[in-house]
Amino acid sequence: SQTIHQWPATLVQPVGSPLSLECTVEGTSNPNLYWYRQAAGRGLQLLFYSVGIGQISSEVPQNLSASRPQDRQFILSSKKLLLSDSGFYLCAWSQSSGANVLTFGAGSRLTVL
């Protein structure tokens, strides 16, 4: 069966520090991968999605970036965090063909101080 792992679960970072959130999927190949962010009390915002290795589509211009170095690995990064980067970050995957059903990870809660 397929599983999705996301880490770290919680982190507190100072403004201006770098960020790296990692997501891996097991039990499938060539998945579509997604990063979403949810600010406190707000809806989910699609940040990035990828349909293959090295293919990244950005939805919102910001100081975040994403990379997909391996088929089932998706990384969200920042060189310098802003206060507004605080939020709940969710990684998700779906099959590359067939129904567009997303399965989400447990999320990473980031607090920037």
Added chain:
Amino acid sequence: DAKTTQPPSMDCAEGRAANLPCNHSTISGNEYVYWYRQIHSQGPQYIIHGLKNNETNEMASLIITEDRKSSTLILPHATLRDTAVYYCIVPNDYKLSFGAGTTVTVRA
């Protein structure tokens, strides 16, 4: 991409059916309607999806109007654990954009 419109909130009594409406009047002929829900502090959970026929699974039923401009998600016997934000989504290719959804509160 087709937009969806949902009421911001609704209450439901425990044990009763919860009917959640969604308008998607600009949906095209080959676009599916998906429903997800998000329980507080968790990632969204897939519920059901459909094209034009009514669908049912262990979680819910999905009724899509004949003109496909609206749909209703039915939770047949709501429980307190069904309290969540429910999202109706029409994807644009690979992109699923979550709007504000409907906050459903199930009351004992």
